[in-house]
Amino acid sequence: MFEGIGILSLTIWVPIVAGLLILLSGGNDRQADGQRALALIGAMLGFLVAIPLWTGFDKSTPEMQFTELANWIPLLNIHYRLGVDGISMPFILLNSFTTLLVVIAGWRVIETRVAQYMAAFLIQSGLLNGVFAALDGVLFYIFFEAMLIPLYLIIGMWGGPNRVYAAIKFFLYTLLGSLLMLVAILYLFFVSGGSFDILTWHRVPLGMTAQLLLFVAFFFAFAVKVPMWPVHTWLPDAHVEAPTGGSVVLAAITLKVGAYGFLRFILPIVPDASHELTGLMVALSLIAVVYIGLVALVQADMKKLIAYSSIAHMGFVTLGFFLFNPLGIEGGLIQMISHGFVSGALFLCIGVMYDRVHSRQIADYGGVARVMPRFAAFFMLFAMANAGLPATSGFVGEFMVILGAVQVSFWWAAIAALTLITGAAYSLWMYKRVVFGEVRHAHVAEMRDLDSREFLLLAILAALVLGLGIYPLPLTEVMHASVDHLLAHVAHSKLAP
Amino acid sequence: MTAYANEFHGAAALGLHAFVTLPFWLTLAGVALAGYLYLVRRDLPEKIRRKVGVLYTVLERKYGFDDFNDRVFAAGARMLGGKLWRWGDVALIDGAAVNGSARLIGRIARVARHLQTGHVYHYAFAMVIGVALYLAWLTWFAQR
Numbered sequence: 001m002f003e004g005i006g007i008l009s010l011t012i013w014v015p016i017v018a019g020l021l022i023l024l025s026g027g028n029d030r031q032a033d034g035q036r037a038l039a040l041i042g043a044m045l046g047f048l049v050a051i052p053l054w055t056g057f058d059k060s061t062p063e064m065q066f067t068e069l070a071n072w073i074p075l076l077n078i079h080y081r082l083g084v085d086g087i088s089m090p091f092i093l094l095n096s097f098t099t100l101l102v103v104i105a106g107w108r109v110i111e112t113r114v115a116q117y118m119a120a121f122l123i124q125s126g127l128l129n130g131v132f133a134a135l136d137g138v139l140f141y142i143f144f145e146a147m148l149i150p151l152y153l154i155i156g157m158w159g160g161p162n163r164v165y166a167a168i169k170f171f172l173y174t175l176l177g178s179l180l181m182l183v184a185i186l187y188l189f190f191v192s193g194g195s196f197d198i199l200t201w202h203r204v205p206l207g208m209t210a211q212l213l214l215f216v217a218f219f220f221a222f223a224v225k226v227p228m229w230p231v232h233t234w235l236p237d238a239h240v241e242a243p244t245g246g247s248v249v250l251a252a253i254t255l256k257v258g259a260y261g262f263l264r265f266i267l268p269i270v271p272d273a274s275h276e277l278t279g280l281m282v283a284l285s286l287i288a289v290v291y292i293g294l295v296a297l298v299q300a301d302m303k304k305l306i307a308y309s310s311i312a313h314m315g316f317v318t319l320g321f322f323l324f325n326p327l328g329i330e331g332g333l334i335q336m337i338s339h340g341f342v343s344g345a346l347f348l349c350i351g352v353m354y355d356r357v358h359s360r361q362i363a364d365y366g367g368v369a370r371v372m373p374r375f376a377a378f379f380m381l382f383a384m385a386n387a388g389l390p391a392t393s394g395f396v397g398e399f400m401v402i403l404g405a406v407q408v409s410f411w412w413a414a415i416a417a418l419t420l421i422t423g424a425a426y427s428l429w430m431y432k433r434v435v436f437g438e439v440r441h442a443h444v445a446e447m448r449d450l451d452s453r454e455f456l457l458l459a460i461l462a463a464l465v466l467g468l469g470i471y472p473l474p475l476t477e478v479m480h481a482s483v484d485h486l487l488a489h490v491a492h493s494k495l496a497p
Numbered sequence: 498m499t500a501y502a503n504e505f506h507g508a509a510a511l512g513l514h515a516f517v518t519l520p521f522w523l524t525l526a527g528v529a530l531a532g533y534l535y536l537v538r539r540d541l542p543e544k545i546r547r548k549v550g551v552l553y554t555v556l557e558r559k560y561g562f563d564d565f566n567d568r569v570f571a572a573g574a575r576m577l578g579g580k581l582w583r584w585g586d587v588a589l590i591d592g593a594a595v596n597g598s599a600r601l602i603g604r605i606a607r608v609a610r611h612l613q614t615g616h617v618y619h620y621a622f623a624m625v626i627g628v629a630l631y632l633a634w635l636t637w638f639a640q641r
Contacts, residue, residue, distance in 0.1 A: 169595070233591045294578035295586060425574065 006068040007056075008082040008133045010049040011092055012126045015099065018042025019122030022115050032114040036107055039118035043100040046125060050096040053089050059477050062086070062485030064135065064199070072139070077194050081136040086482035087263055087333065088132040090475060091256055094340050095132070098252045099125035102245040104457055105348055109244065109355055110158065117158055121245060124150035131257050137185045137196040141178075144221075144257070148174055151246065151254065159241040166234075166241035173234040177224035184217035188269070202268040205494050211273035218266050225258025228318060229288040232311045239307035240360070244351030247303065251310050251343035256336050259317045263329070263486065267321065271490040274322070281322040286415045288315025293422030297429070302350045302360050305430055306343060309386060312419060313339045319416055320401040323408050324490060329483050330476055331400025337475065338385075338393035338468055345382040345461040349375070352454055353434075356447045362430060367439035372449045376435045378458040383431040385465045387424040393468035 064083030072080045130143035156167035296308035320332030369376035385392035405413035
């Protein structure tokens with residue numbers, strides 16, 4: 001039943017094994033350079049083994065590809081079942097790539113417990129790939145829960161002064177959400193005649209009451225992760241306290257798991273309930289876009305500001321999903337990838353400043369462009385992309401979702417479009433106060449411009465932000481067949497006759 | 498469209514036509530006037546400013562639109578954002594719902610822990626009360 005180790009298994013287990021090897025190499029910081037090198041090799045290998053997913057991907061079919069199947073717990077019919085389609089594949093690449101960035105970003109910044117830090121990120125990377133590749137409900141649940149642990153440790157050990165509060169809040173919030181999902185998974189096991197195969201669940205007929213209850217159960221798990229208003233308050237705390245690398249992974253990948261859950265579980269398994277609750281979902285998404293956009297405006301802490309802007313951007317994603325048209329869903333997916341690049345880059349930018357001044361407060365800066373011109377140029381590009389400027393990746397997804405919304409309701413589109421104003425307001429106002437003006441603080445005058453490591457990181461992300469903004473076609477092509485298939489599936493009622 | 502096509506006699510003609518239109522000459526006059534006022538007779542602008550007074554102020558402040566935007570839209574958005582953040586996120590969601598539920602459980606536990614005295618006779622007495630309540634419940638239902 002098991003035919004060798006597949007590519008997806010490699011993307012999961014190469015980073016995890018690399019992480020465990022680093023842990024085994026000893027937690028002694030005197031060997032930190034060797035451990036850093038080992039982490040870099042592990043992250044590079046993890047990214048290299050994921051590349052065939054892109055090059056060997058068949059864009060013409062919505063079927064699962066690179067599938068792997070092995071018996072795991074035969075007694076309960078639990079399988080090690082992996083596979084990706086056009087919706088999940090890009091996220092494995094994004095995750096493997098982000099891991100590489102994070103290892104480089106933590107190179108000189110993390111000085112204590114280097115081995116554990118690097119190992120936590122590599123193991124986390126493997127677990128996240130598992131979330132996107134799993135096609136067995138139990139396997140998904142295990143990866144989904146397990147990925148909390150490395151991030152909990154990352155925030156709790158290498159975080160800021162209030163890190164323990166933030167780590168526990170993050171853990172309890174997300175754990176509470178996912179417990180209901182376990183109940184839903186067990187229910188689906190019984191109604192599907194004893195299967196944990198997610199694709200089988202897609203075809204199981206379900207009554208309306210069952211669908212609504214399943215919707216609620218899955219919704220809590222995924223809405224907390226996205227996070228949707230009003231279960232979002234763990235994110236600003238987690239972002240503020242997390243080290244730069246933790247913030248990057250959190251924003252770039254972990255939030256996407258929640259949105260991915262909507263497409264893999266909620267829409268296809270309970271399509272009738274999804275249609276029934278569209279109004280509620282759109283309302284929550286639009287509240288996130290407008291309310292959170294305004295809240296972002298008044299933040300004095302840069303990390304908190306970007307955290308709130310992430311929630312507003314993810315509101316756009318969930319809005320797109322519940323439009324039930326190709327523009328909305330593909331726009332949402334592009335927005336997810338773009339937000340991975342842009343928010344990751346913004347957190348790296350804040351990290352660059354924090355490493356020099358040890359403050360995240362906007363008021364502690366001003367005039368940064370005079371001492372760090374190269375940095376200021378990159379920071380501007382990413383701030384503009386965050387505001388959704390055309391020719392950056394931030395524009396493509398937002399534009400598609402707004403177009404998709406117009407097809408359904410003019411007013412939804414009009415409210416969603418407010419994000420272009422609030423987004424520009426909070427991104428550019430922060431940029432203005434931090435970067436422009438006179439140098440008012442002595443510590444700002446002493447800031448040195450980017451070193452080559454930081455320059456490399458930001459340059460790669462800048463190229464991706466511009467590339468995706470100018471020519472998004474390769475990405476939409478990959479998603480097309482799967483999104484069309486999903487929409488055709490969701491259009492059919494599953495109510496038992 | 499046909500009406501427009503009849504007016505169009507080629508790109509060169511269109512370009513040349515621009516020289517006989519009023520906007521072109523007004524623009525040119527503006528350039529000449531600015532040159533005269535700020536390069537040749539540099540004392541004149543100040544005199545004109547004093548003469549026209551209010552008109553100058555209105556133009557200088559762009560009919561007050563910038564101030565209006567700053568005071569209404571920018572300050573309004575900041576005020577609204579601050580209120581939503583402090584009342585919505587900090588007070589209601591985090592304060593009441595998230596940390597509130599944690600505090601509530603803490604309070605219940607603080608009271609409930611007094612029941613855990615560690616004395617066997619307290620537990621035995623609780624069991625006796627429990628059995629009595631159970632019997633009462635059974636008999637009440639048996640009668641109905």
